Amino acid sequence: MPSKRGPAAASPTLEQERQAYRDMxxxxxxxxKAGQMxxxxxxxxxxxLYIGQEAVVVGMQMAAKQGDQVITGxxxxxxxxxxxxxxxGVMAELTGRRGGLSKGKGGSMHMFSVEKHFYGGHGIVGAQVSLGTGLAFANRYRGNDNVSMTYFxxxxxxxxxxxxxxxxxxxxKLPVVYVIENNRYAMGTSVSRASAQTDFSKRGISFNIPxxxxxxxxxxxxxxxxxxxIQWCRxxxxxxxxxxxxxxxxxxSMSDPAKYRSKDEVQKMREERDPxxxxxxxxxxxxxxxxxxxxxLDARCREIVNEAAEFATHDPEPDVSELWTDILK
Incomplete structure (x- = not known):
């Protein structure tokens, strides 16, 4: 199957560009702020942290509709x-507080929102791909036109x-978009040293997936x-x-000094390609x-983040009884 640009799609309007700027x-x-905390x-x-990759999820979400699901690592x-x-709620979850989106029990890697059709961060590498495929199976089984956006x-x-x-x-023929966020270094090994096929868009060729x-x-x-x-899937x-x-x-992660790449490489990307x-x-x-x-817009984003940090710092920790809730027996 080809690994090429498909047919033309609608270009973003001024309002969409403005929204993308604000969201990113x-x-x-x-x-x-999370890094500081x-x-x-x-x-x-x-x-x-997701710093540098913001355009991926913002661009994907702008093309989605209400009911489409998101699952990631x-x-x-x-x-x-x-x-x-x-x-x-996101920041409070990071600090393990009662008002966190997983009641302070999931932390950075494990959050969930049925209301927003977000089915988690997952700590096991690649586990979300099977689950995202299951979400797509549920869509097909129910006969709706929702699409599962599965990130890894x-x-x-x-x-x-x-x-x-x-x-x-x-x-x-399940309605799932597999979004491979190729940030080049996985946990610390460059793609060229870890993957025999470095064009990840071709990974579905043997299954006839474009x-x-x-x-x-x-x-x-x-x-x-x-x-x-998304339209292909719908x-x-x-x-x-x-x-x-x-x-x-x-x-x-925050514990990784990233010595496997040069500071010049990072600086060059920041200066020339920042989304x-x-x-x-x-x-x-x-x-x-x-x-x-x-x-x-920037001032408002900083205000929102500071309010979130203030809340996440002073919100109470979960009651001890929460240790026994949400457990499969």
């Missing part, structure tokens, strides 16, 4: 915010259960590809693979949005 900026500011000891356990804060989950990384793409899921999805490579640093490219892939044609070529600025800066420049140069308006 909120994720960036939230993750920056982790350093202060307010967030325990693991914490994987443990780098999940950005996905939750893009799905419309309350920043206070370049490292998880080498897991066996991914290919079992691919086979089932194509065999039964795929395409997408510039995951460009919101417009993501949005266009998302429209094509039309009953089965699964679709999108390889998002993206980049994380921070280490794999938020690309939209900002278009808003200023092409759409003639004022600098003051963009500064106001």
């Amino acid at each position: 900026l909120l994720i960036r500011r939230f993750e920056e 982790y350093g202060m000891g307010l967030i325990g356990g693991f914490c994987h 443990y780098r999940d804060h950005g996905h939750m915010l893009a799905c419309g989950m309350d920043p206070k 990384g370049d490292g998880a793409a080498n897991q066996g259960q991914v290919y079992e899921s691919f086979n089932m999805a194509e065999l039964w 795929g395409e490579q997408v510039d995951g640093m460009d919101f417009r490219a993501v949005y266009a590809a998302a429209q094509r892939a 039309d009953g044609k089965g699964p679709y693979i999108l390889e998002m070529q993206t980049y994380r600025y921070r280490g794999h 938020i800066e690309q939209v900002r420049r278009r808003l200023l140069d092409e759409w003639k949005v004022s600098e003051d308006e963009l500064k106001a």
